[in-house]
Amino acid sequence: MNLFLKGEIMSMAQLKYKRVLLKISGEALAGDKHFGFDFDVVSKVCDVIKKCTDMGVQMGVVIGGGNFWRGVKNGEGYIERTRADHMGMLATAMNCMAVADVLEQKGVDVRVQTALEIKEVAEPYIRARAIRHLEKGRVVLFGCGIGSPFFSTDTAAVLRAAEINADVILLAKNIDGVYNADPAKDVNAIKYDAISYEDVLAQHLAVMDSTATSLSMDNHIPVLVFALKDPENIIRAVEGKKIGTQRGTTGYLYCSDDFGDDAVVAYDSGLTAVQALNNGQVDAVVIDNEPAKAYVESNPGLKILDTSYAEEDYAIGMNKSNTALLEAVNAALEELKADGTLQAIVDKYITAE
Numbered sequence: 413m414n415l416f417l418k419g420e421i422m423s424m425a426q427l428k429y430k431r432v433l434l435k436i437s438g439e440a441l442a443g444d445k446h447f448g449f450d451f452d453v454v455s456k457v458c459d460v461i462k463k464c465t466d467m468g469v470q471m472g473v474v475i476g477g478g479n480f481w482r483g484v485k486n487g488e489g490y491i492e493r494t495r496a497d498h499m500g501m502l503a504t505a506m507n508c509m510a511v512a513d514v515l516e517q518k519g520v521d522v523r524v525q526t527a528l529e530i531k532e533v534a535e536p537y538i539r540a541r542a543i544r545h546l547e548k549g550r551v552v553l554f555g556c557g558i559g560s561p562f563f564s565t566d567t568a569a570v571l572r573a574a575e576i577n578a579d580v581i582l583l584a585k586n587i588d589g590v591y592n593a594d595p596a597k598d599v600n601a602i603k604y605d606a607i608s609y610e611d612v613l614a615q616h617l618a619v620m621d622s623t624a625t626s627l628s629m630d631n632h633i634p635v636l637v638f639a640l641k642d643p644e645n646i647i648r649a650v651e652g653k654k655i656g657t658q659r660g661t662t663g664y665l666y667c668s669d670d671f672g673d674d675a676v677v678a679y680d681s682g683l684t685a686v687q688a689l690n691n692g693q694v695d696a697v698v699i700d701n702e703p704a705k706a707y708v709e710s711n712p713g714l715k716i717l718d719t720s721y722a723e724e725d726y727a728i729g730m731n732k733s734n735t736a737l738l739e740a741v742n743a744a745l746e747e748l749k750a751d752g753t754l755q756a757i758v759d760k761y762i763t764a765e
Contacts, residue, residue: 432579470547473553475565477507480503539576567623567624582638682703
């Protein structure tokens, strides 16, 4: 199964979002350790941030502190809320310092700005200076939330996005989108392809806290929610790419699982998908190898990628109790084998590849 596309990699002029605010939860940086840092995860995230900056994207980043301390959860009943929240702010500063160091090791120019003054290790948050850093291609890591207790880092992310005039907020979570219930607890949870801020608030959905959601709504800032498990999702979100597939095929299933339903457009036929590609309605098409070759041959502007998107075996499935159908299929296969048709198919579509 191959993926083919029209033209080359997107240029800066074709990026959907040129200035973004990326919000990463602290828990995501801990990976499977659930505490502290999983530096394999941190490194992969930093690789993607570097790719984005190399593409010309201006990146502001807010990181939570939940891999070390969550004020409400960890301090409740033991530590006064204001002080517990201040401890959480310091946790975010530690995360920013760690991510900044890994980014610098990869050659990325980065600045850390904090809402609490920690002048020995970070700049104080100054809006004009942050924007100037972004304009110079530097990644700006915003630490310590907004510097006040009772406000989450989600709210800090929305506030910073509004202040730096970000085109979008990229909300990197441990789940791949917005659901009507916690998918880890409810196997019947339904994923939304898109949902309004009003519905998020009315249904009390745990995308962001209500303060952050209201602030996003009031400032008309779009929010894209995706799983950080695959950091490349950040690039896909920035590019806003769409993939065309044929409805009901395994290609559609693979793409929906890998990229999310909002990035996949299903068409009634492969030909319709290719027409959409030629018209610029999608950026790539996933289809079986032989049809892909035929479409590329008749459309000189298209090309097949060097690496197959997915490899799969084909089989015939049927109800095991339907012996009549089983016997009929086996008889047909024996006829195809006897007259050489089956071997011809193998030679043309399998052996030759």
